[in-house]
Amino acid sequence: QVQVVESGGGLVEAGGSLRLSCAASGRTFSNYNVGWFRQAPGKEREFVAAISWSGRNTYYADSVKGRFIISRDNTKNTVYLQMSSLKPEDTAVYYCAANTRLAITTLAYEYDYWGQGTQVTVSS
Numbered sequence: 001q002v003q004v005v006e007s008g009g010g011l012v013e014a015g016g017s018l019r020l021s022c023a024a025s026g027r028t029f030s031n032y033n034v035g036w037f038r039q040a041p042g043k044e045r046e047f048v049a050a051i052s053w054s055g056r057n058t059y060y061a062d063s064v065k066g067r068f069i070i071s072r073d074n075t076k077n078t079v080y081l082q083m084s085s086l087k088p089e090d091t092a093v094y095y096c097a098a099n100t101r102l103a104i105t106t107l108a109y110e111y112d113y114w115g116q117g118t119q120v121t122v123s124s
Contacts, residue, residue: 002026002113004034004096009118012086020081020118022096030054030074033104035111036081038092038120047106048094051079059104064090086122093117 008020022034035050049060049070058070067086072079079096097111105111 002029002032002098004098004113004115006094006096006115006118009094009120011121011123014086014088014122014124016086016122017082017084018086018120020083020094020096020120022079022081022115024077024079024098029077029098031100032098032113033101034070034072034079035097035099035104035106035108036070036079037095037097037108038090039095039117040089040092043092045095045108047108049081050104050106052104053100057104059106061106083120086120088122088124091120091122093119 003025005023036048037045039045051058051070055072069082095117096115098113099111
């Protein structure tokens with residue numbers, strides 16, 4: 001199995017940027033699709049973005065399309081989430097997750113391995 005650890009969260013003003021990292025260890029990370037999810041207080045966990053094992057395919061939630069970019073560097077066993085034009089409603093704990101399914105998915109239950117999350121707070 002693979003272990004994933006998120007980092008890069010913090011406090012930022014609205015309109016600012018942050019880059020989250022999801023570092024993996026264990027099995028060959030390049031075999032895994034990776035998704036980013038987030039969960040705000042009192043809300044359900046929601047899909048943010050996903051990238052295929054090769055990096056060729058990506059998918060974004062409508063709420064972040066055009067503002068967030070997901071990418072990966074398999075030589076560093078790391079997936080990134082570049083977040084720009086941040087809004088207060090982006091405030092949440094951000095989680096990365098991995099699976100080995102044939103195609104990327106937006107469904108949390110289809111991901112097998114999860115990190116502990118990193119807090120992102122956007123002030124207005």
